[in-house]
Amino acid sequence: EVLLLDSGGGLVQPGGSLRLSCAASGLTFRSHVMAWIRQAPGRGLEWLSSISESGENTYYADSVKGRFSISRDNSKNTVYLQMNSLSAEDTATYYCAKEVKDPSKMTLGFDPWGQGTPVTVSS
Amino acid sequence: QSALTQPASVSGSPGQSITISCTGTSSDVGNYNLVSWYQQHPGKAPKFIIYQGTKRPSGVSDRFSGSRSGNTASLTISGLQAEDEADYYCCSYAGSRHWLFGGGTKVTVL
Numbered sequence: 001e002v003l004l005l006d007s008g009g010g011l012v013q014p015g016g017s018l019r020l021s022c023a024a025s026g027l028t029f030r031s032h033v034m035a036w037i038r039q040a041p042g043r044g045l046e047w048l049s050s051i052s053e054s055g056e057n058t059y060y061a062d063s064v065k066g067r068f069s070i071s072r073d074n075s076k077n078t079v080y081l082q083m084n085s086l087s088a089e090d091t092a093t094y095y096c097a098k099e100v101k102d103p104s105k106m107t108l109g110f111d112p113w114g115q116g117t118p119v120t121v122s123s
Numbered sequence: 124q125s126a127l128t129q130p131a132s133v134s135g136s137p138g139q140s141i142t143i144s145c146t147g148t149s150s151d152v153g154n155y156n157l158v159s160w161y162q163q164h165p166g167k168a169p170k171f172i173i174y175q176g177t178k179r180p181s182g183v184s185d186r187f188s189g190s191r192s193g194n195t196a197s198l199t200i201s202g203l204q205a206e207d208e209a210d211y212y213c214c215s216y217a218g219s220r221h222w223l224f225g226g227g228t229k230v231t232v233l
Binding site: 050059116 | 126157159161168169170171174175180212214216219220221222223224225226227
């Protein structure tokens with residue numbers, strides 16, 4: 001069974017930084033594209049970023065580009081999200097997820113998801 | 124890029140069928156056959172239930188079905204059960220390795 005364990009969330013002041021981690025098990029981690037998705041309180045889901053299997057290629061939503069950075073350590077089966085210049089609008093539960101691929105490497109969706117780690121940006 | 128549009132809520136009685144719509148544009152839903160749907164129970168992580176608009180991952184009940192027409196995708200839940208009460212989200216590829224989600228629909232079983 002593939003399991004993703006998100007951690008690193010917490011309370012941070014506006015303008016501050018935080019690094020989230022997602023530890024994966026039950027899969028050949030280096031063979032999978034990973035993503036971060038967030039959900040603000042009472043709101044919908046928002047895709048934030050994805051990283052290729054090797055970590056060479058990264059992709060970001062406009063809302064976080066230049067402030068957030070995704071990375072991975074395949075020796076530790078872990079993907080990270082470094083979040084800088086945080087504001088109240090970044091308050092959300094952050095989920096990591098594995099991208100589901102078809103044989104042609106097209107992404108079909110996200111499965112499974114971690115349990116989420118909450119981030120609160122407040123003074 | 125704006126979020127995909129879903130109704131805020133849909134309700135139905137046990138045994139009935141309900142349909143949730145997901146409206147995008149010709150740049151996302153209408154341009155790619157890559158709409159997926161997720162079920163989220165309160166306090167839980169989302170669960171992947173439909174991909175490529177109409178296909179179900181292994182283990183997902185056949186009471187869940189999807190369709191797509193033009194810029195709108197739909198999720199139908201047949202034979203509604205109490206356990207189906209949850210939030211449902213659509214997601215579409217939007218090009219350039221970007222993904223858009225809908226705002227979510229709360230399904231209530233009356």
